[in-house]
Amino acid sequence: MEVYENQKGLNVKQKMLVPNSCWQRAYQSLSTVCSKALADEELKSRLSWNLCDCFHTGRMDAWKHEWERLMNSLKDSGEFAEEKIVNILQVGEDILKSKADDIGNIAGQALDKQKQFLDAQSEALHDLQVLLNEFEETRYYIRVDSAISYTFTRETETIGSIWARATTGASYKAKSTTPAST
Numbered sequence: 001m002e003v004y005e006n007q008k009g010l011n012v013k014q015k016m017l018v019p020n021s022c023w024q025r026a027y028q029s030l031s032t033v034c035s036k037a038l039a040d041e042e043l044k045s046r047l048s049w050n051l052c053d054c055f056h057t058g059r060m061d062a063w064k065h066e067w068e069r070l071m072n073s074l075k076d077s078g079e080f081a082e083e084k085i086v087n088i089l090q091v092g093e094d095i096l097k098s099k100a101d102d103i104g105n106i107a108g109q110a111l112d113k114q115k116q117f118l119d120a121q122s123e124a125l126h127d128l129q130v131l132l133n134e135f136e137e138t139r140y141y142i143r144v145d146s147a148i149s150y151t152f153t154r155e156t157e158t159i160g161s162i163w164a165r166a167t168t169g170a171s172y173k174a175k176s177t178t179p180a181s182t
Helices: 012-017 022-037 041-177
Strands: none
Touching: 022 041
């Protein structure tokens, strides 16, 4: 048997080895009736029909295989695209979470610093209030002390004045009561 290759490079001998294929049936039919077909028109028509049916079936099979290949390729592309989209979404989510964590950390640090500042201000205000109270207390004691001092000074002056008058008057009286020496 001779091996022929068709235009697409399909090996006819390989097609003949496939059991119960249209090619095998057509070839067997061709072998059986080849000598009779040349003389009989009906046999020529059947042979033509069998051969055309093989080509039609072959084209349908080829189209089906091409369609399946394209569908599988499309499915694979879709799965690949879906995987990439899922990866992109995951990376985006990770970035957003990381940025949110960073913002949260920065905000937390800022709040901690502000709390420390407010605590320091509160402590300073408390210390200032204590100083102010001590100042007011000292001022009060100074006023009381000044008043006592003023009163004491006035009383001392009064007593001094009385004493001075008393002693001046006594020495005057003493001078006037002493006899004069002539």
